[in-house]
Amino acid sequence: MEWANIIIQGVLIGGLYAMFAAGLALIFGVMRLVNIAHGDLIVLAAYVALMTTDTLGLNPLIAIVIVVPIMAAIGYALQRALLNRTLGDDVLPPLLVTFGLSVIIQNALLEAFTADSRRLKAGPIEVQTFEVAGVWIGVLPLLQFVVAIAVIAGLQLLFYRTALGRAFRATSDDQSVAQLMGLDNRHVFALAMALSLAVIAVAGVFLAVRTNFDPAIGPARLIFGFEAVIIGGLGSMWGTLAGGIILGVSQAIGAQINPGWQLLAGHLAFLLILAVRPEGLFPKVQT
């Protein structure tokens, strides 16, 4: 029963990793941009949530409805003002610029909020649990997992059932022809970044409720996101959920064997999948 508990906890934390990964995969899929600042933007979302809850006195889980549009607006502006200028035939400029952005965000947060650890307090829901057949499930982790599934299902629907999703896929396939269809790729990319940061906002709030955060924890979240994307593959948003869950379960098992092995076990699972199935579990179909 102990192992069942551990695996369930791993699955539930996997939902959070899947949200980290979904935003990353979305941006890479639409514009081949590897966003090194992704983790720091997650932390930025956590601080935006902190400010929102402090000033308005809201429960963080309700503050999500305010943090999401703020982060989406930041994403749109960031893409239009900065990142669109870095995109071209060369993959290096966006890498360098987002790396620089990562440093800037970390230091700006450090200046504004100091290096102190913060946490968002969501109230009694944080410690509520219930038992199902001998397995104890936390209400908050379960909520986080359900939200992750909803986010991923929403993205999947948006990509394959809406005009915006069609525009994302067309632009991803062939930028120059997409423009001949009347799609302004600068706008399409900015919408994709807005969507990515909207997902980040949800992930950032859940992250900040379940653990302490400070301005320096972004890069590690980026790594979790990357690993989940690569495990899952780029063919489907559901792949990122599978990737997140595999990463979460691996970490939970590692931590159970030896508390120091939590991160190591996740990285090993990632390396194993990279070695035996480098295209990921749900690869993009080659056409």
Add this chain to the structure above:
Amino acid sequence: MPEPLLEVRALDAFYGDFQALFGVSLRVAAGEVVAVIGANGAGKSTLLKCIAGAIKSRGDAILIDGQPIGNAPAHAVVARGIALVPEGRRLFPSLSVEENLLIGGQLGRPGPWSLKRVYELFPVLAERRQQPSTSLSGGQQQMVAIGRALMSNPRLLLCDEISLGLAPIVVREVYARLPSIVAEGSSLVIVEQDVVQALKAANHVYCLQEGRVALTGAAGTLTREAISAAYFGA
């Protein structure tokens, strides 16, 4: 002479330092079919890309209804009613046939063309609407490419080598649909290496040679010798 729908005035085009077009001028009246012929590398596709906005040029080098669009981005040119069927079809591989058509119509320009009308023009596409665009034959893919451009309800449809890589019978089938497109009010510019096909379809012909207009005239008035000289160079 009435105001032409499209006017190209002394257009120069460059790929970096390489100049592909030298002072090309061309006029297309409403309802007209203009063929641009020439050998490989004569600058035909470049001319269409400039008109469609895929290559930027001098603002007043390209006018639609007398309005300069030479330096407008491609997505703004489509909104003005110019659609390009690109060379090699360039369908979106991860979109189905119908999604390819829908993306062509996503600007919502009013006009005669809709999914229903495109399927009437190319009935075979209606049967394959849910299939991936890459699973179709070359001729059917060309029909999707034409339909996708029509979905933007263009006043001017630019067709780049729509016979390329297709069997002669399929080429005839595709060309047989062009008159119904003109009948709906679109003007056409067709770029072709297949001179016979182009002369049959067009009212007016321009022959490009090494980036310059070597010959122009009404399709019926040009002799084989004159075309041959303009095509290959004297």
